[in-house]
Amino acid sequence: MTDAPTQADIDREIAAAHAAYQRRTADGAPVEHHPRRDYAPYRSSALRHPLRPPVTIDVSRDPELVELSSPAFGDRDVTDVDNDLTRQHTGEPIGERITVSGRLLDRDGRPVTGQLVEIWQANAAGRYAHRREQHDAPLDPHFTGVGRTLTDAEGTYRFTTVRPGPYPWRNHLNAWRPAHIHFSVFGTAFTQRLVTQMYFPHDPLFPHDPILQSVTDDAARQRLVAAYDHNLSVPEFSLGYRWDIVLDGPRATWTEEGR
């Protein structure tokens, strides 16, 4: 009973959760753009999700809510080279250089400008420069895998980095994460806060990964996958991936002075 589940066990649970979602929507339930916090195939969620439903707050009744404002970040918080993960050491990191860029938008498609975008990732061999990392792939002395930037006047962000490798984890026997870059973004309201992951197109690990598959809606899951964009590729330097981010959650309907 204490044996780790196999990939086949997890694949069955993933399929069951998909089927349950399809039954719900067929019966008229709303589209679920986000994972359920009690998604069982991701084992770490078992003791870390609330059992009670959240208490709903209607922000339209209350423009004074602290959560309708957002922390300010500016040029003091981010230096110019923080968005280039290939230039943080004396030498160049090993791996396939990539340019990752896109726009930060709200649910109305309006750009979110001047806000903080942070990323972190494994190196090209699939290893994080983190003390708790147990995977024995090589560390790269020239790669930390951490970056940050502010969105510009069009809501655009841009990073230069290397393509991360897939890596094993211990959710189940033979569990491998598809290659991904972690993103943390702020909107104009704290209610729009988002932490997520960007994936690369056509990764064969997609169907087996309980974190990606926790997004049970097919279209929503597809929105986590970047598109190769030849126009973003830098000649003689890097391959380009485009990934737009759309923040959920309500924002203030008025414009705060000076923001």
Place this chain on the structure above:
Amino acid sequence: MTHGAHDDTGGARTALPTPSHTVGPFYGHALPFPGGEDIAPLGHPDGITVHGYVLDGAGRPLPDALLEVWGPDPRGAVPAVDGSMRRDPARGGHLGRNGVEFTGFGRIQTDADGHWYVRTLRPGARGRHAPYLSVCVFARGLLVHLFTRIHLPDDPAALAADPLLSRLDADRRDTLIAVAEGRAAYRFDIRLQGEGETVFLEFQ
């Protein structure tokens, strides 16, 4: 956080949201920054300390949770000043806060014992609300972050009149009110699941 495409405001809402994912276990060298828990300017007379544990459904503290705290100044004004995580253009590292300005924002990683603390300014009231600090909880295993609020216990009349707190049963309400420990220190535990589960909020 589960809006359909045609629900609120009657406006366009044309863009479909990017799904949330867990922060995972390896954000520790990316998101926390030195002095993240010290939001209050040094020596400010309105400084308070709030501390506690983040606990799972078995009552075990989480050594890998990340909290973000966001609150107004003692007059109730929301800070619009940057500089929470000032960077050093020369070395590329963090400079930390400048010790004078109040940005209202902090980020705290629970320690190996699952304990966290924040030193900030006593929040002021806004609108009809009792004063509170907004908290966003991230953790490995948590696929979508959780919002909650820290209220201070010092003004029972304000708490009784608060539009959110007055909607809740007494036992649930108490999960949103810190316990005074004297000398401007307060205890606030966050229970993710089960007995005494903290009230978490969804904004629509």
